[in-house]
Structures are given as C-alpha cells and as structure tokens.
Amino acid sequence: MECKLFMLSLVLLVGGCATKPTSQMSPPATAFPPEAFITQRGVLTVLGRQFTLNGYLARSATQGQRLVVTENFGNVLADVLIKPTGETFVMKSSRAFKPRWIHDYMATDVRCLFGGARAGECPGTQLSPTHFVIHRRWYQLDLSIVATQRGPQAAALFDATQAEKR
C-alpha cells in the first residue's frame, strides 16, 4: 500500500512538473492590422541558452501570413507561409531550424501571436500589447513587436508553389 502511494505520489509529482499549469495566451487576432508588415525581435531560449532572432511577418486577411526569420546579421534561418485555412508551407529551412520544427512550432507560434490558433495550443503570457512570452516544453520565446507598417502586401508573398521541396 505504502509502495503504491509512493508511486502515485511520484507519478503526480513528475506528471505535475511536466504538465505544470501554464496560462494560455488569447490569440490577439484583432490586435494587429489585417494587412500589414510586422517586424519582431525575439529571444529564443533552448536548454538555457539564448539566441536572438528577427522576424518579418507579411499579413494578408485573404491570403495568409508569411514569416521570415533571420539571425543577427541577416541570414535567413526560416521562412514559412500559413494560409488562412491553416495549411502550412515551409518556404525555407536551415541548419538552425529544420522543416519539421518550422512547421510544427514556428507556424503555431505565428498563429498564437497573430491569430488562427486553436484553443490550448498557446502556452504563454502577454506582457504588454507588443510583448509576448511563449513557453513550450522545448523552448521559450520572448517576442516583441518593434514595428508595424499597415498596408496590403504583395500577392507573390503568399504563393505556396515556391515552397521548399520536402
């Protein structure tokens, strides 16, 4: 009996750690202009190490969202297109960000911040109208919106036929 209780406690303890209740960000779909170019600066923390990233998001209400991520010196690390239907296309990957990671995590983070996310897939905190922290099992992303330019984006940005071959 004691052994079972101990095991139950252990399971609860471990399970409790793994599934520590985290707040969910409400996707601020209306917080950003439907047609815009949004510049972001992020700090990605993985296994205690931090990497700075720049994000450039082209947003179209009818054609989707296109995110290009670069490192400090401008090299493109990831490029992803998310159609309004939620269909996701990895346009470019890199050694830093593999296609799977971009598809599964980066695209989800875009939806969490800019709309289109499903309930429960956005563990994180909105610290201000332009400052967000996403907490996932594998990483934490601290993201700030640093510039927003309103206006329609070029249709070519949302052309999925240019996606990287997988």
Added chain:
Amino acid sequence: MTMMLTLAVSAGAVDGGGSLTSVVDPKPLLRELQGKMSAVTSLYLEFTQERQLKLFTEPLKSEGVMLIDRPDQIRWETTAPYQSILLGNHKSVAQFERTDGQWKKLKLGFPQMLKRVMEQMTLMNQGKLDGLTNEFNVSVATGSVTVVTMVPLDENVRAMLASLEVTMRPDFSATLEVVMNEPGGDLTRIRFTREKRGVKFPPETFDQTKPLDVAAVKAAVGDGM
C-alpha cells in the same frame, strides 16, 4: 560566418557618380590601407543597414553604432528598430537586449562563434585585408572612391556570399559602405557615417557586465544626440 565577417569592414554613402579603374596589382594599396588603419587606435561609426531580399519590396532596415578600441575591444549596437548590444574582446563576448525599458544580458548559445565573428570584425577594421588573400580573390578599383572587392575562393562559402565590396575614401580616411552580395541577388548594404578616429571612450563603454548607455558614449566622443 564569412558573411558575418563582412560586417566588420566599415563603409558609407558611396559616390556612385565617378567611374572606377581596376588596379592591376592591389597589394601595394592593401598595404597602404593596413598602414593607415594600424595607426588608428579607436574608431566610432554610425551605421544604417539595409537587408534587401527579393521577397520584399522594401529593404529591412536597422541602424546603430560600431565602436572599436585597440587592442581588441569592439561594440556593435543596434539602436533601431530594436535595441541590442554585442560586445567582444579576445577573451569573451556578451550580448544585451533591451525589452520594456530594461537591459538584459543573454546566456549566449554559441559564444565561440560570436567571438570569432567579433574578432574578424576587429581585424578587418584594422585594414588587415591582405591576410585574407588565402580565403578571397581580392581586387581593387580606384576613382572618386576606392572599392575593395573580395570573392570567396571556397565554393561552399561562395554559395552563401557571392562577393563583398568595401568602399572607402580614396585616401582611406573613412570607410563608406560595405555590400554583401548573395548568389541569388539578395544583399546587405551597410552605410557608415560620422566616422571618428582616435576618440577616447569612457571606461564602461565595453563593459561586459553593464555597458555604458550609448547616449553617454556619444556625448563623450562629441556626437551627442
């Protein structure tokens, strides 16, 4: 990596009007450049960086300052549209990010890689371009400006960086512009302005624990905001 290295060399608004003549043997000019730069004990530059991706109609812009103090201190600070400080010397590197009005020191993911980049930036700004002839095909053209063009010899590097162009005043008294051309047509252009040589930086300018605010640095070097 090599692409990052190119950020090192300083340059600015280029006089595009005059025609340039290719120099047959660039080595004497490169030696002259190194000789001039070796006398420079410190360097203050403001920069505007434009990343031109074919994907976007408008370039992605940022601006900031680059500070170098002999023998090995370097500070590359982006002031807009976000605020970030990279600091390096021969021993270590550090990065700070400003969010919600607070500076935070980062636990860097690849400090050795960043350290190498910062070291290369320092060396390049000492005019040690001749030492790169093992890695680049270096050519020089002169006219109203002097343009040093470097094409990577390594095919793998060339797949990322087609060429690097450094534009300077003819007497090497200031670097005006650096352009990094990529094979697909994308490029990064860094224009340097307000270059000051031989300035005295406040001691905390390169402090990797609490670097002095850039406004205070600017005031100290006589370039107050």
